[in-house]
Amino acid sequence: xxxxxxxxxxxxxxxxxxxxxxxxxxxxxxxxxxxxxxxxxxxxxxxxxxxxxxxxxxxxxxxxxxxxxxxxxxxxxxxxxxxxxxxxxxxxxxxxxxxxxxxxxxxxxxxxxxxxxxxxxxxxxxxxxxxxxxxxxxxxxxxxxxxxxxxxxxxxxxxxxxxxxxxxxxxxxxxxxxxxxxxxxxxxxxxxxxxxxxxxxxxxxxxxxxxxxxxxxxxxxxxxxxxxxxxxxxxxxxxxxxxxxxxxxxxxxxxxxxxxxxxxxxxxxxxxxxxxxxxxxxxxxxxxxx
Numbered sequence: 267x268x269x270x271x272x273x274x275x276x277x278x279x280x281x282x283x284x285x286x287x288x289x290x291x292x293x294x295x296x297x298x299x300x301x302x303x304x305x306x307x308x309x310x311x312x313x314x315x316x317x318x319x320x321x322x323x324x325x326x327x328x329x330x331x332x333x334x335x336x337x338x339x340x341x342x343x344x345x346x347x348x349x350x351x352x353x354x355x356x357x358x359x360x361x362x363x364x365x366x367x368x369x370x371x372x373x374x375x376x377x378x379x380x381x382x383x384x385x386x387x388x389x390x391x392x393x394x395x396x397x398x399x400x401x402x403x404x405x406x407x408x409x410x411x412x413x414x415x416x417x418x419x420x421x422x423x424x425x426x427x428x429x430x431x432x433x434x435x436x437x438x439x440x441x442x443x444x445x446x447x448x449x450x451x452x453x454x455x456x457x458x459x460x461x462x463x464x465x466x467x468x469x470x471x472x473x474x475x476x477x478x479x480x481x482x483x484x485x486x487x488x489x490x491x492x493x494x495x496x497x498x499x500x501x502x503x504x505x506x507x508x509x510x511x512x513x514x515x516x517x518x519x520x521x522x523x524x525x526x527x528x529x530x531x532x533x534x535x536x537x538x539x540x541x542x543x544x545x546x547x548x549x550x551x552x553x554x555x556x
Contacts, residue, residue: 301502304423322429323425329429331433338386338437342445343452345445367476367478375446380488383438387433387437388500388530391504392501392504395525396526403513404518408509422505426504433497500533506525508525
């Protein structure tokens with residue numbers, strides 16, 4: 267805003283103006299700005315460009331979800347097996363065998379499943395997306411899109427965000443399922459081999475029933491909500507730092523590392539907030555019942 271326009275403000279108005287400028291230029295302001303612009307672009311899709319934008323979304327789902335599935339499955343099996351075997355080693359000695367299902371739900375479904383999946387996608391897909399957008403900035407392809415009247419938010423950011431969210435919801439659900447189901451059978455084999463070390467007994471019916479009985483209605487909400495928030499944060503960080511690249515190719519690696527680091531930080535903060543909200547809601551529900 268020109269200086270002569272600012273001078274018409276009273277001191278309180280100038281204070282709000284400066285605070286607004288600080289907010290808009292801050293990292294959080296830019297991140298939320300790109301998220302809300304993408305949401306607006308999603309609900310203003312032109313029918314003529316629907317096929318193009320839908321194709322971009324499908325390609326993002328394929329790259330984020332299908333190609334990352336083997337790595338996700340491997341880590342899920344390892345996590346599920348380690349969690350079950352450690353529980354069988356410790357919980358019988360402490361007399362907590364009845365809480366086996368609660369342990370699996372808390373560790374895998376509520377916490378580590380969504381967070382580890384988000385970390386993997388941030389390191390793999392988020393870095394690739396930041397490099398892709400950054401290279402487009404260096405090659406002036408983003409400027410070319412704007413010259414042709416194509417909004418980069420609609421063409422690049424919105425499809426990446428929508429596709430990333432869908433893929434992360436699917437991958438997070440598969441991660442928890444694979445960790446619980448395949449991890450059980452791998453742990454079952456270890457129980458047979460190491461009977462002297464693992465005191466607990468693994469029975470599929472009891473194992474599955476204990477998990478299902480430990481699930482709360484809010485768990486099903488979090489199964490969708492956490493990946494949705496994480497997916498939006500990963501893709502928006504990648505596009506934000508990719509778009510911040512100037513015409514120097516040496517800035518692309520910096521944008522990639524910043525994208526991954528800030529994605530990790532925002533994922534941890536968002537997970538903390540959502541987990542606290544879940545805990546507060548759970549306590550209120552219990553107090554209402556009591």
